[in-house]
Amino acid sequence: MGIEPTRSDDWLPTETLEFPEGFLWGTSNAAHQVEGGNVNNDWWAWEQKAGSPCVEPSGDSTDYWNRYEEDLDLCARGGGQNVHRFSLEWSRIEPAEGFVSQVALDHYKRLCDAILERGLTPMVTFHHFTTPQWAAAEGTWADAAIVDRFARFCEIAAAALGPDRLPYVCTINEPSVVATLGYFVGMFPPGVNDADAQAQASANFVRAHAKGYGAIKAVAPEAQVGISLAMQDTQVADPDDDAARGFAEFVDFRMVGFFVDALRTGWIENLGPVVADEEVPGLAGCGDFVGVQYYARFVADPSSPMFTTPEPEGSEITQMGYASYPPGLGVCLRRAATTELPVIVTENGMATDDDKRRCAWIAAHLAVSHEAMTEGGVDLRGYTYWSTTDNFEWALGYGPKFGLIGIDRENGLARVPRPSLDFFDEIARTNRLDPAVVAEYVGLGT
Numbered sequence: 042m043g044i045e046p047t048r049s050d051d052w053l054p055t056e057t058l059e060f061p062e063g064f065l066w067g068t069s070n071a072a073h074q075v076e077g078g079n080v081n082n083d084w085w086a087w088e089q090k091a092g093s094p095c096v097e098p099s100g101d102s103t104d105y106w107n108r109y110e111e112d113l114d115l116c117a118r119g120g121g122q123n124v125h126r127f128s129l130e131w132s133r134i135e136p137a138e139g140f141v142s143q144v145a146l147d148h149y150k151r152l153c154d155a156i157l158e159r160g161l162t163p164m165v166t167f168h169h170f171t172t173p174q175w176a177a178a179e180g181t182w183a184d185a186a187i188v189d190r191f192a193r194f195c196e197i198a199a200a201a202l203g204p205d206r207l208p209y210v211c212t213i214n215e216p217s218v219v220a221t222l223g224y225f226v227g228m229f230p231p232g233v234n235d236a237d238a239q240a241q242a243s244a245n246f247v248r249a250h251a252k253g254y255g256a257i258k259a260v261a262p263e264a265q266v267g268i269s270l271a272m273q274d275t276q277v278a279d280p281d282d283d284a285a286r287g288f289a290e291f292v293d294f295r296m297v298g299f300f301v302d303a304l305r306t307g308w309i310e311n312l313g314p315v316v317a318d319e320e321v322p323g324l325a326g327c328g329d330f331v332g333v334q335y336y337a338r339f340v341a342d343p344s345s346p347m348f349t350t351p352e353p354e355g356s357e358i359t360q361m362g363y364a365s366y367p368p369g370l371g372v373c374l375r376r377a378a379t380t381e382l383p384v385i386v387t388e389n390g391m392a393t394d395d396d397k398r399r400c401a402w403i404a405a406h407l408a409v410s411h412e413a414m415t416e417g418g419v420d421l422r423g424y425t426y427w428s429t430t431d432n433f434e435w436a437l438g439y440g441p442k443f444g445l446i447g448i449d450r451e452n453g454l455a456r457v458p459r460p461s462l463d464f465f466d467e468i469a470r471t472n473r474l475d476p477a478v479v480a481e482y483v484g485l486g487t
Contacts, residue, residue: 044278044340046355049398052367052405053483058474060411065423066469067124067161068116068445069388071169071214072133074432075105082132083177084170084435087230094228097438103430103448109152111456112429115446117159119466124162124209126387126425127152128169131194138175138190146201153206164209164387164425165202166269167195167253170219170229170435181231182242183224192252196260204261211332211387212253215271216246217296228436239295240312247303251324269332269387270300272377273339274369278350289341292348296339297376304331304380326380330422332387333377335370335406337363360392360441361434367405374413374421383420386410390427392434392441399445399461400482407474426465430456 073079078101088098105112116122133145153163168191172181176190199207222229225239233239250268257266275293277285294311303309307325310318340350356364370389377384391402407424414421431444439450445465447457464482468474 044276044350044353046353047338047364047366048355048357049365049367049401049405050483052408053401053479054404054408054411054474054476056476058408058411060472060474061414062472064472065124065162065209065385065425066465066472067122067126067164067423067425068429068465069126069164069425069427070105070112070128070429070432071166072105072128072130073099073102073169073171074428074434075103075430076130077102077104077106079130079132079171081136081174082130082171083174083181083230086174086177087232095436095438096440099433101454102433104454105430106148108454108456110155112446113155113159113161115456115458115462116429117161119463119470121466121469121471122161123469124164124423124425125156125429126164126166126209126211128166128211128214129198130171131168132171132173134198135173135194136175138173141197146198149198150202150206153202157206162208163206164211165207166211166214167191167198167257168212168249169214177231181223182219182245183233183238185241185245185248188245188248188252191249192256195253195256199257199260204263207257207261207264210257210261210264210266211269212250212257212266213246214269214387215334216243216250216268217300218271220246221296237313237315240316243295243299244309244312244316247300247309247324248321251321251327254327255323265329267328267330267332267382267385268300268304269334270297270377271334272297272373273335273337274366274372275339275341277341284343285341288343288348289339292339292341297373301376301380304328304382326382328380328382330383330385331377331380332385333370333373334388334427335373335386336361336389338366338369357398360394361437365391365398365402365405367402367409370406371409371413371417374410374419375417378417378419383422385422386424388425388427390443392443394442396459396461397482397484399459400464400479403461403465403468404474404479404483407468411474
């Protein structure tokens, strides 16, 4: 028994793979991770807190707030990317409850216009991990009041941006991560270790998605609106280990299954005694797509301090500590497709200092995505790589390097395009994955 070593190389394409006409190609970022100076949200307070698990504060980050045009120019330079995913910072738009900053709204309007001017399509995320401090003080996502507060924010922001700037929208980014790391593990704000609070937060996230979806569609009825789910391929090293298998099923349900089931059925179910089963109005099939965010497999081990089995020797380990396991993306895409919604890979990327390995990651995960689309029946509409630039990786700070564009933090935050940006642009421009191009950028045979 056991798990096999895993590397991107085992899933590189052996023949040219064509993607459908109109396929979305782009990169993703998130406001707090790149803008800098988001002093009014719960993460800023969390970073400054005594005993914070954050290795460093976000500070000025990459100054995307002021330098977004530089990044967009680099995204557009290859002529292949056609979408750019970013997030609105709720705490900039509504820094105090009821006060709406026109300055912040005008900024995001200019950002959308800059994206459109470069031939890219905005994909706007309304909540990406961060919540205004005034809302956090009221219990944040464990408090049912957050649902209407978020819906009101969606209404305000959508009305300000207008339908022409909202072709694609993600309501909420990775709700299971916020619910689990914030309310059960205690690594994210508010730093709670309470399974009941985690269940309440999970329920409120799906309620907020349904209400936020309705608020956005009322302003922009033609917008393609979805939720982006953190997904993982949950496994056990020994299928005969009943304890490990039961633990894996619990983790998988709380992290993935609950949210997929809720989108499919419209019900909040099986979250335990503190959250009663209920049908949520408008939740069934709520969305025009579902976003899949995949990085790793999770090999459950309840006896481990980290609840997971270490990857075997010979596996390709990223700077985040997990292994490159491309087939897991195929598992997640097929699972997302059970919602009967179209699917977009809204995040997938590798933190590494070896850019050739980043290119191998991209190629292998795209090859798996193509197989899920052509042989697995998944209605896959696009792929946005995480991330546009290196950024603030939450509690891990600026150590992990995900970007197709590097950030020289010792030289005025200078942008340093990596060969992986050219590689990704070549795929996007040709709308295909060519083994010869892969070999060139991955360095096979050298």
